[in-house]
Amino acid sequence: MSHHLVSAADLRFAYPDGTEALRGVSFVIHHGESVGLVGANGAGKSTLLLHLAGALLPTSGQVRVGDWPVTASTLPQIRRSLGLVFQDADDQLFMPTVGDDVAFGPLNLGLPPAEVDRCVAAALERVGAAHLRDRPSHRLSGGEKRLAAIAAVLSSSPDILVMDEPSANLDPAARRRILSLLRSFEHTKIVASHDLDLVLDVCARTIVLHEGRVAADGPSAEILADARLLEPVRLEPPLRLQACPRCGGAAR
Amino acid sequence: MAGLESALAHLGSIEALAARATPVHRLDPRAKLLTTGAFLATVVSFGPRQVIPLLPLALYPVALGALGDVPARPVLARLALASPFVLLVAIWNPLLDRAPALAIGGLVVSGGWLSFASILLRFCLTLGAALVLVAVTGFDATCAALGRLGAPRILVEQLLLLHRYLFVLVDEAARLLRAHALRAPEARRPGLRVAGSMLGQLLLRTLARAQRIHRAMLCRGFDGVLRRRGALRLRAVDLAFTGGWCAFFALARAVDLPRLLGGLALGAGR
Numbered sequence A: 001m002s003h004h005l006v007s008a009a010d011l012r013f014a015y016p017d018g019t020e021a022l023r024g025v026s027f028v029i030h031h032g033e034s035v036g037l038v039g040a041n042g043a044g045k046s047t048l049l050l051h052l053a054g055a056l057l058p059t060s061g062q063v064r065v066g067d068w069p070v071t072a073s074t075l076p077q078i079r080r081s082l083g084l085v086f087q088d089a090d091d092q093l094f095m096p097t098v099g100d101d102v103a104f105g106p107l108n109l110g111l112p113p114a115e116v117d118r119c120v121a122a123a124l125e126r127v128g129a130a131h132l133r134d135r136p137s138h139r140l141s142g143g144e145k146r147l148a149a150i151a152a153v154l155s156s157s158p159d160i161l162v163m164d165e166p167s168a169n170l171d172p173a174a175r176r177r178i179l180s181l182l183r184s185f186e187h188t189k190i191v192a193s194h195d196l197d198l199v200l201d202v203c204a205r206t207i208v209l210h211e212g213r214v215a216a217d218g219p220s221a222e223i224l225a226d227a228r229l230l231e232p233v234r235l236e237p238p239l240r241l242q243a244c245p246r247c248g249g250a251a252r
Numbered sequence B: 001m002a003g004l005e006s007a008l009a010h011l012g013s014i015e016a017l018a019a020r021a022t023p024v025h026r027l028d029p030r031a032k033l034l035t036t037g038a039f040l041a042t043v044v045s046f047g048p049r050q051v052i053p054l055l056p057l058a059l060y061p062v063a064l065g066a067l068g069d070v071p072a073r074p075v076l077a078r079l080a081l082a083s084p085f086v087l088l089v090a091i092w093n094p095l096l097d098r099a100p101a102l103a104i105g106g107l108v109v110s111g112g113w114l115s116f117a118s119i120l121l122r123f124c125l126t127l128g129a130a131l132v133l134v135a136v137t138g139f140d141a142t143c144a145a146l147g148r149l150g151a152p153r154i155l156v157e158q159l160l161l162l163h164r165y166l167f168v169l170v171d172e173a174a175r176l177l178r179a180h181a182l183r184a185p186e187a188r189r190p191g192l193r194v195a196g197s198m199l200g201q202l203l204l205r206t207l208a209r210a211q212r213i214h215r216a217m218l219c220r221g222f223d224g225v226l227r228r229r230g231a232l233r234l235r236a237v238d239l240a241f242t243g244g245w246c247a248f249f250a251l252a253r254a255v256d257l258p259r260l261l262g263g264l265a266l267g268a269g270r
Ligand SMILES: Nc1ncnc2c1ncn2[C@@H]1O[C@H](COP(=O)(O)OP(=O)(O)O)[C@@H](O)[C@H]1O
Pocket: A015, A016, A017, A019, A020, A021, A039, A040, A041, A042, A043, A044, A045, A046, A047, A048
């Protein structure tokens, strides 16, 4: 089924100030795949994700989501099937209360009010944030904001879930909650992170981005265990795969 | 810096009251908005030297606040906060207009003092009523009511987003100031040159954030119309609320109630 396919072909992008953030990125992600997008700070992860959602349009090259190339005229269809959770939740929560924010997507899809209420309740329930529904978003803690932002995307029932640094700045319990949430999402998911332990847990496949190019692409278990591959791109294998400093054996 | 942060906390504290569930909170926001509008119009329509006839109108904000379980303190604190501006405007009247206008017992009051008192009273009534309205309705519901009553869509949406991002902006400013304070512990506040560059920073950061927010909105299907959940429904009690109060305002405007009551009391005592 080509419906939930995500692909990039020689994608290039430069910011208006001349920074070349993407310098020829190509990959194909099939339906149901879970892909970790890893790379050091400034490698171009966020820029790439913005292209998948059509929030930025490439300087050259092409992105395809489902059956459509991402262009200005296909954006409504793209945004119907792909949900992007931003790196900074404050960018994403702009309505007076959490409930309003979670309702924003479904309302824009034109769903009837009863259906919208159902979507909102279900999405908040799913991230374990039902109690935040009537709270103003600007008064939440960082972790609560993240949960609200994820619920705000899940409420539109995307076929493809894209998350930018979902575990950044979270306490261990919130991180675990997001981890299990990600595992429970059965459609295509793409997660940008430098939390390689999380990527190893959630994603079967890993794409390594380095200075705007794909440096490696393959099964997470192989790529993330390969210290020689990760070192030049300024990453380290997940702690879980590193030798135990006390006993010298691998942690697992 | 601490001042800025506590100002931020205070900014939201009146609004936080809107989450309560009293009968006044349950009234349709349109009814409350219209009634408050009628109230403002009535207060403003009084003559510049009228003081006593205005007094009965205080019943509206006081009753609304009492029924809505709004604590007096935060409302009064905000009135006090804004009062210097009004005082500045009103204080010229007693100086300019010294002609005696009223004698109470042996005390002669000039026209200037009368209009001074009138301006102050009107300020307290109008701002007090607006604050109580937000406290029993919430800013977003008030905006929604504005929209339903035919205010231009773009204005309503600007108000809503402005209100939401006021907090982000103040947050950002507080972060900048905190960063400055930590690295320049001696300076009580940034010097002119540093303040200038900080202001520039604030502007750039705000612009960058505005761009990211707009992107996030587009990603969730925003097409220029902010849609809201939950239909508003006018019930009989809403109509009774608006009708009743408007009748009272009209009465207070047409008849000098304090004089009438005073006359009645004197008549009964005689
Ligand atoms: N708005 C912008 N204007 C100019 N350059 C930017 C902008 N945003 C990001 N960049 C640059 O683009 C590159 C990639 O950034 P980004 O995609 O945010 O990286 P990552 O998410 O992997 O940390 C970086 O070199 C960064 O400095």
